[in-house]
Amino acid sequence: MSRAGTGTAEGPAEGVPLDAGPLSGRHGAERTCIVTRRAQPPANMVRFVLGPDGRVVTDLRARLPGRGAWITASREAVAEAVRKRLFQRAFKTKDAAAEADLPERVAAGLRDDLRQGLALANKAGCVVAGFAKVEAAIGDRTGVAAVIQAADGSPDGRRKIVAALHRRHGDAISRVPIIDDLSNEELDMALGRDHVIHAALVAGVGAAGCLSRWRRYRSFQGVAATTEEPGPARDGETVSPLLDDDVTDLTGTPQVAGSRDDGNPQGLG
Template structure:
């Protein structure tokens, strides 16, 4: 089922609703803010999702903001995308029928999960991931500690309690600054790390860890879930 285009203009959506496309940004240049077609509030691109019209006119989410053509931007939240669909704002922004499909929010969420899984795989190749309960517990207690704990959704309550206890011993009240990435299934973690039955893993210091956490926060932002924002202290 697709959205039906409307011909009447939406108040507040003008000719400035679309960007000029990545090819027109210039080398090494990126806009500091973009304006959401739903809220009309300017925000950093990192807090938004870009959309383009595909060759068939359908709306395509451009999660990495690299696809050619002019783009419309929406706050990176599920409810904002749902509002854009309900009010037919994509067609109004692009000034042409732009079917998107009622499953657009779910497709975006799946794309963000895929991005997170790929980031974990890259971090693993860079040596920034340890896997297995014993290795995670040891990494938490060692220097410099961990940047985040990764747990499969299927992880047992007992295993989670033990990891939390290890974090408390290491970080004390600063435990709130250690992200717990538990958005992926065991199968997804197996795929990302290239091994079977991954329940517990951890990100350790390194460039790959920062990329993982950035993608994780983007997924959590879209789903309206809280994330750890404080920096962990070292003992």
């Protein structure tokens, strides 16, 4: 008699169909997780395909050729798929190689995807950067879609931005997400600027796409969105001694060329 979870016909991945390729099926059609067997929208999941060498490859944009297996966007779910050899069952081959560090590689890929989403939002004109510009955008009639704080930024500057959100939204502050997952260096790379500590997403298609990538990354990491004091400052950890941009704007503060988060791309006045 067959036993569930032992690689027999009753194993979790058995009977879960692979998709027929990245361009197949109805737009937005739900996919079934090979771990939980639950059907969900693709936005809440991660697609995997087999590479030419038989290794399991993460397909975050769901564009790689070949039949794909889908897993709920959760570190635990991916780890379980690796541990129980569910990729071998789903792809119906013992040669499907899923390495133990696959959850870490998916997390790193989702983080890169978030950074790329922020870069695209910036190109679409949906990002403002610099303490003064972010504070002004928060107080503007249209407000902001999200606030971005460098994870290693100054605790004082971060508290001031949260205070500005409270002044603007009061108890409704929870509707403004705070993205505090990326470091100062990562924000610099994404926005093509130096010393980015504070930024904000304003309404637009680019902002919506960036937020979607952020939510998937946070969901995978098992961390809820927050509007409280974010990151290391919230947790009482030591943060890097980066000068905040509201500090570097003060008269008499030494300036290094290209070091200010003034909201302008590098090389522009």
